[in-house]
Amino acid sequence: MAARIDHLVTSGTFSLDGGTWDVDNNVWIVGDDEEAIVIDAAHDADAILQALDGRTLRAIICTHAHNDHIDAAPALANRTGARIHLHPADLPLWKQTHPDTAPDAELAEGQVLTIAGTDLTVLHTPGHAPGAVCLYAPDLGTVFTGDTLFQGGPGATGRSFSDFPTIVASIRDRLLTLPPETVVRTGHGDPTTIGEEAPHLDEWLKRGH
Template structure:
């Protein structure tokens, strides 16, 4: 059976540094009719489980540990038996949301996660968060970028644990080097392509946001 990408939008809040904001999150499900992985279990474990439609969940992959991307991960793991995977550099952020429940496994740069015959390669892309990762699926012509790269530029770097020069370097060296037709599936908002974003790198640097 052929692997596909399913898309779910869930709504909730993002809290950090004493502020709270309403947000809509993209939840990505990669798999076929029998198995899948979830990228970013945001806000609503029941809705994500329903979208799985009985498929075996192999992993819950966290692109980073801001609360809006991981708040439903423990409940989804409990419901499905799937392990929660996170880059260890984001454990301090994870503990702000889930102090009593650690992730089940670690993500590391270059690691591959295979589901439905498709390989997802982990790219460590710090900047928005220390342990931020993207997942490149060449066979699907796509990269899942979490909050590292959006349609229109880099993810936010104005809060704790973030750093603008680092995110720009991550995008420049790890994402803009991918084939230009690669579809960029983001943590919030619309998808884009590497080719659409690459010409704007210097503008982002000059803007310094």
């Protein structure tokens, strides 16, 4: 059986630079009836375990280390034995949320993760966070972008560890080169496609000045 994508929305808070905001997060589960990976273990380990429905969890992949994307990761790892994967450039952010634990494995540009016979390629896309990554699954016609690219443009870059020119360069060079029909599954909100977002690159560049 080919891998499928299951979608869960969890709710909690995002905190950085002394502020806290209520947020809803997309949790993506990729796998088959036997095994799966979780992309961004946000807020609620119980809800994620329920959505896994007894499947073996092979890995917890963090698109970046803002607290709302990783707050449930250690609890989920403890209950499943799955390893937590994070790009090392985001370790300073990780330590703000989990000072006494560390991820189990590093993500790197071009690394290929395989689940249920389906490959996901790691694209390092800094800007929203230094270690932000996207996961491209060509067989599924999708890319999981975390908070790098949304319906309507780039992720936020107004807080610590973020940079607008960097995120636009990441999107231009790493994401907009993907096939236009590629579905963009984001960290918050509704999906979009590469083709829907690509024509707006010049608008985003002007927005940053």
